Amino acid sequence: MKTIAPVLPDISRRARLQPASPIRKLVPLADAAKRRGITVYHLNIGQPDLPPPPEFVKAVKNWNKPVLEYGNSKGDFRLISKVIRYYKQELDVDLREENVQITTGGSEALLFAMMAVAAPGDEIVVFEPFYTNYNGFAVMAGVSLNPVVTYGENGYHLPPEEEIEKHVNSRTRAILVCSPNNPTGTVYSKKEMEMVAELCRRHSLFLLSDEPYREFIYEGEFFSALHLKEMEEQVIVLDSASKRFSLCGARVGFLVSKNTEVVDAALRMGQARLSSPTIEQEAVTAAFDIPPDYFKKMAAEYKKRRDLLFARLGAMSGVSCEKPEGAFYLMARLPVEDAEDFCRWLLSDFSLQGETLMMAPGAGFYATPGAGKDEVRIAYVLSTDKLERATAILASGLEKFGGR
């Protein structure tokens, strides 16, 4: 006689905790709006509108191997040598093959790094607001994020050492920083980075430094964690080709560390998943051969966008935000009670001459319950004329929505 399961199995606690991405969870509403014929300006996601380098496209089109083999688990060695050359040219940092693991996007670099330094139950200190997917990777890794709040009035710069130190306890394994910051655009100074390093040394912590936006600097000066003194064994840099080369869909990232035990652990995780995509790795290898002024041109374009967005937001009554120093995001406080409701309403119930916009609700960028409720993250990844239009829609939407 066949048994009927007395109780159907439930998904794991981890799976229940796994957050929906605040950047993506409103996508079905955007899709519905598009089906109604409405144009949606996507300011919700760090998806630049810039074309991939022609070197990349050419390599894709010329792909011509008899067999589409798994790549090496560590990554394509020609790509690794380009990464090493890039770190030398851009940061004057000397790397060897043993310091680099190619990952399937910066996403996988983050997941591998968290898993390499922390076991289930351990903690990692982060600065709020933070890149929302840190939450997702932490849940997958069974790790808790211990958030230290940063404030707009302070340009989202780091609080004093003592304040951060309160969040360090016996379970803490690492401090995770992102500069230039997603979602605030803040660029941490050398002094701030050294303060974090000092805490890491004092408490024997790893320093995870998420640096995919290092070429996009508009104010201040970028300081890489790889330049910190006496931190070689503790620094793990997470990096990505996605933003630098406008290659988001290629899913090629890098984990970089002078601590070869960490890189070796990442390699063993990489062996479990066999390899990153072969063709995309080959094509990203070619992308590294872009002319040297490519990054400057890109940064100049984003600066124009930032300036326009910041000016338009500043002119809106009740809206406040800090001027981003780098990357291509900002957090804006809106004169609404619940920014997620407002974002939903923009997609479902509002349009201006057949157009509307999508933003990422701010609460998802905080771990503290209730924080960021009146905020949105805006990615300035569209051309200035589109941004002009999108901000006009935002202003009109805010007026119509009122203080609800």
Next chain:
Amino acid sequence: MKTIAPVLPDISRRARLQPASPIRKLVPLADAAKRRGITVYHLNIGQPDLPPPPEFVKAVKNWNKPVLEYGNSKGDFRLISKVIRYYKQELDVDLREENVQITTGGSEALLFAMMAVAAPGDEIVVFEPFYTNYNGFAVMAGVSLNPVVTYGENGYHLPPEEEIEKHVNSRTRAILVCSPNNPTGTVYSKKEMEMVAELCRRHSLFLLSDEPYREFIYEGEFFSALHLKEMEEQVIVLDSASKRFSLCGARVGFLVSKNTEVVDAALRMGQARLSSPTIEQEAVTAAFDIPPDYFKKMAAEYKKRRDLLFARLGAMSGVSCEKPEGAFYLMARLPVEDAEDFCRWLLSDFSLQGETLMMAPGAGFYATPGAGKDEVRIAYVLSTDKLERATAILASGLEKFGGR
């Protein structure tokens, strides 16, 4: 005054436990052999030598979008519709979008499934020998594998229900099967699959069914877990484009389940990593349009290879193995004390007319310490003439190595 870290931080326990892949850990020795001018036949990895479908190559070459965007986190919807069509045509299973999550290779489908059903500390029952990377994913997920041994003399078929049930305890969350099996080539019968289903119903467990080789059947009949009655909420199928279309380097896989809570959890994990590679998804979408006899031709080719390999191994003194019923692997017991030593020796100290071969040491396919020490996994992914040559090298190597 700058502090020197009193104790440098150590990598996590999980990272220390993370196993090196037995399929890949001898790669440096193979690379060294190649640098010495030696040809290495790769029987260590399930990397077929067959070309990708022309439809795939054409789609890659024709890729032509202004921006290489992130894909949808769930996967490319045109690809999902092809997956749905394929499951209808091949298995007569009706799926909807809500039943499918596109993953970055079957690897990610396995990781997501383990994480969706099990939390750190939970257990999953597996059958030894098993696909070695189950170990890697389990360590990443903080989950323990509870291995049930299967034996060559029984064709690696499943032991009686009572035997399996002994491995189910209060922490058990799922039973994981792979049919056609990697590494044994065993195809589980309908009766065996129903026995596992009965256990899952009785103990409220998920049934994870890893089915990337379902088209490669030489004896017996394939029975998919999706055909089990009254198991719709408990079955999760892991699948991949890698072997079916000879597209290993594309890294496109599928998680399929009628349990939409599971698929939704996988989607939320997918949102954390943003998307699978865009170009490769597009091209795999095209690959699904291969002519209907493609799989039959492929299976016929692998059957020829199996027959040759089995015959040659059978003629070697002291070597024993079972005739695989499907997939393209077999486990062979060798007349050596330590098969890993032998595999290393073949790469480092032996060659026959400038050629040698690489196999995967068997111990890595077991969780039980000491098990599989005299075994190797052989992947018959090379043409019959190359297999002919590789088996001649193996015979000569065994003779020279002796019973060490």
